[in-house]
Amino acid sequence: MTHIKKLSAAFAFIAIIIVGVAATTPPDEPKHKNLKVLPKDISHEDLDKVMDNFKEALGVKCNFCHAPSKDSTNHHLDFASDDKPEKNIARRMMKMTAKINKKFFSYSKNEAGEAEPVVTCITCHRGSPHPESKK
Ligand code: HEC
Numbered sequence: 001m002t003h004i005k006k007l008s009a010a011f012a013f014i015a016i017i018i019v020g021v022a023a024t025t026p027p028d029e030p031k032h033k034n035l036k037v038l039p040k041d042i043s044h045e046d047l048d049k050v051m052d053n054f055k056e057a058l059g060v061k062c063n064f065c066h067a068p069s070k071d072s073t074n075h076h077l078d079f080a081s082d083d084k085p086e087k088n089i090a091r092r093m094m095k096m097t098a099k100i101n102k103k104f105f106s107y108s109k110n111e112a113g114e115a116e117p118v119v120t121c122i123t124c125h126r127g128s129p130h131p132e133s134k135k
């Protein structure tokens with residue numbers, strides 16, 4: 001009997017620890033798994049803005065850069081996957097664009113003194129994925 005009492009006391013103790021750990025774990029764990037250029041702690045809202053901006057600038061949909069989910073029972077995109085080469089090209093483009101702004105347009109600042117990009121994806125792309133094409 002005392003044996004069982006001891007055991008249940010131990011379980012109660014473990015349960016308290018587990019609840020305590022769950023409560024102290026920051027609720028805002030990194031939600032995005034595979035960010036290599038954007039800040040890892042970017043909010044959902046800001047990421048959405050960046051992605052919508054890409055979509056508009058290139059005149060494409062999300063699936064232009066993002067591969068379909070490997071789970072064929074759903075029709076969602078696997079946003080963390082790097083299977084589509086366009087996604088990595090886009091990463092290169094992000095770095096290039098940042099470099100151009102830093103090197104040639106560093107005078108451009110907002111009222112808070114933060115760098116404000118002059119050149120963005122749309123500067124070249126103008127709603128097309130292929131700005132180099134003459135047509
Ligand atoms: C022009 C290419 C492009 C388009 C179009 C695009 N994305 Fe992305 N997306 C990227 C790149 C590149 C990254 C990774 C950025 C990095 O490495 O910092 C990314 C990352 C993401 C992530 C984070 C995934 C993770 O867990 O790491 C989400 C979510 C996402 N995109 C959603 C969207 C949605 C929704 C759309 C359509 C509205 C969209 N994207 C359109 C290029 C694109």
Ligand code: HEC
Pocket residue numbers: 054058086087089090093094097119120121122123124125129130131132
């Ligand atoms: C200075 C001009 C310029 C800027 C700024 C620019 N791009 Fe590009 N981008 C190009 C050119 C030119 C190509 C075509 C390159 C080629 O075909 O080899 C291209 C190609 C791409 C492609 C590949 C399209 C395909 O079908 O293969 C993606 C994706 C892309 N850009 C995304 C972006 C994103 C996202 C941004 C903003 C972060 C951006 N680009 C900013 C000039 C630019």
